[in-house]
Amino acid sequence: MGNTKYKKIVNFITDKITRGEWSIGMKIPSQRELASLFEVNRSTVITALEELKAEGLLESKMGQGTMVTNNTWTLLGVSKPVNWNENVSLGFHKQSMKMVKDINEIETKKGHIQLGKSELSPEMFPAKQLKQIMKKVTGDLSPLSYEEPRGNYQLRQAICSYLEKKGIFTSPDSILIVSGALQALQLIAIGLLRKGSTIFLERPSYVFSLSVFQSAGMDLRGLPMDREGLLVNEISNNQEGKGNTVLYTIPTFHNPTGITLGEERRKELLHVCEKEQIPIIEDDVYGDLWIDDPPPLALKGRDRYGNVLYLGSLSKTLTPGLRIGWIVGPESVIERLSDLKMQTDYGSSSLSQRVALEWLSSGLYESHLSFVRQQLKIRRNVAVKALSQHLKGLASWSVPEGGFFIWVKIFRPLHNQHLFEKALAEGILLNPGNIYAHEANQYIRLSYSYASFEEINWGISQLGKILRSMQ
The missing domain is CATH 3.90.1150.10 (Aspartate Aminotransferase, domain 1)
Known part of the structure; x- marks a missing residue:
């Protein structure tokens, strides 16, 4: 029985290497993880690994774990195979933190x-309502062609009507449909910001767990918060020059602290950013999820000069699998970002956009x-x-x-x-x-x-x- 389990581990690792799933230089799972996966003790795992090391497929390095050093094609030939693991570290987009x-x-x-x-x-999860909507959408289904670069026009109209209830008045031409707020940040990073730009943000912030801005060569600079949110005076204290700084903020039900920026501080924030000529990215994906009372008006609802790019999404309020969000901003900015989105994925899912349209226009969303x-x-x-x-x-x-x-x-x-x-x-x-x-x-x-x-x-x-x- 033990021999069978030991062979299963050997065959599993060999298959991973020969199929190219585990490339040269890659660190394999730890002994503890393998023992858990195969429900064996660590001595069985060690025996299997020693055999694979003897065959030249694995190598243990002090402080680094066990790595893939070869594959069976290498054993049959003379030329060195491509080391994809080196390319993984060469890509310009940084890896996520290990945790x-x-x-x-x-x-x-x-x-x-x-x-x-x-x-x-x-x-x-609103299964019953979603089934009704899917039935209606698929019942009226026409060929699912690519949507307009900015996204389905009727959906953008519906978002305009929805945003009016939040005090944000805009037009369909000032809206871009994206596959969630994260894609919005990626498009902004590569399409609007110069390499070396400074991104002001609350500290702590959700964005510190992402690599989207760092990968684009931006410098993240966290600003302190108190129980009422971002300390606005810290913006001027940290500003080193106009034209090279952007503020990213989650003013309503902040991630991770849950704090909501107060009414007066919102006005102060807009005033300081207008004075310092700092554009604002307002992430409002949690804004509809108030529990006790509606939150203060969004920054975008007070924006007089098009200084605020506003991000919204259905991922937190409805379901992340729909992959529908939006950016609201000046038409010239939306045109630039829509061109980049077309180059990236040729538009968000047509079916998801039609489902989102039905949610927003039918009253079911409210x-x-x-x-x-x-x-x-x-x-x-x-x-x-x-x-x-x-x-x-x-x-x-x-x-x-x-x-x-x-x-x-x-x-x-x-x-x-x-x-x-x-x-x-x-x-x-x-x-x-x-x-x-x-x-x-x-x-x-x-x-x-x-x-x-x-x-x-x-x-x-x-x-x-x-x-x-x-x-």
């Missing part, structure tokens, strides 16, 4: 309580939002109660007025990686604070939007036990 990559991979698997996931629970807000309020209250029961004396937090997140500060200094691994061993997936800012090592971004009520309660109780064991 971010780990979280992204684990999130796709079942079996973990996801207390960090930025997504609505399957329990809030009724769905009402349901989601009610559910988020219940979930937030469950999470806050559990925190009060199980983390009292261990941590502090503020109660968010909307969005998905509670920014939890642990009183005692800890190592985020250690906490992440201990929680994972208990079946809990967390988003540690240091992926949003290096100095946020005592924080956790806790999400109440995805896990069930029972999972929220149990996960937070286990988190309390883990924190006490680490003291």
Whole structure:
């Protein structure tokens, strides 16, 4: 039996290498990961790896793990094969942080309580309504040709009507349909910003866990926050010259802190950025997810000079799988970005755009939002109660007025990686604070939007036990 399991590991790794899935120079999974995958003890894994090393396929390097050094084609020939692993590091787009990559991979698997996931629970997925819409859209289906460069015109009209309710008045020509806010940031980075530009943003920020701006050669500069949001006077203090700086901000139900920028500070922010000639990227993907009261008017709703590029999306409010978002801005900017988008993917899915149009124009979206807000309020209250029961004396937090997140500060200094691994061993997936800012090592971004009520309660109780064991 042991011999069979050992051979399975050998064959698995050999197949990965000979098919080119694991390239030369690539680090293979750890002994612990392989032991878990094949449900064997580590001695069986070590035996298999030693045989593969003897065959010249693997090599262990001190401090680097076990790497692929050869493949069977090399053993048959003389010429050196292409080392794709070297090319991986040569590409201009930077890799995600290791912890971010780990979280992204684990999130796709079942079996973990996801207390960090930025997504609505399957329990809030509007299956019945979506089936009705899909039936209507496919019943009237015509050939799915490419849409206009800016996106489906009727959808852009519907977004205009939707934005009017938020105090934003615009026209279809000032809107570009994108595949979510992340693609919007990518297009802005490569289409509007010069290499070496400075990106001001809140610290901590969601964007610190991405590589989109760094890969385009931008310098990220975090500005401090307090409980009311970004400290606006820090913009002028850090400004080093006009024409080479942009502000990226999530003023409403901020990711990861959940903070909402107040009314007066929004006015001050716009005034300072107009004075310093700093354009603003306003990410408002959480803006519709208010729980207690509607938030202050969006920055774009106060924009008099076209200084604000506004990002919206259905990913957080409806479902991320639809892949529909939008950019609102000056027509010349939208024309430039739409040309880049056509070069990138020739437009977002025609079917998704038609489904989004039906959601926005039928009235179903507003009724769905009402349901989601009610559910988020219940979930937030469950999470806050559990925190009060199980983390009292261990941590502090503020109660968010909307969005998905509670920014939890642990009183005692800890190592985020250690906490992440201990929680994972208990079946809990967390988003540690240091992926949003290096100095946020005592924080956790806790999400109440995805896990069930029972999972929220149990996960937070286990988190309390883990924190006490680490003291």
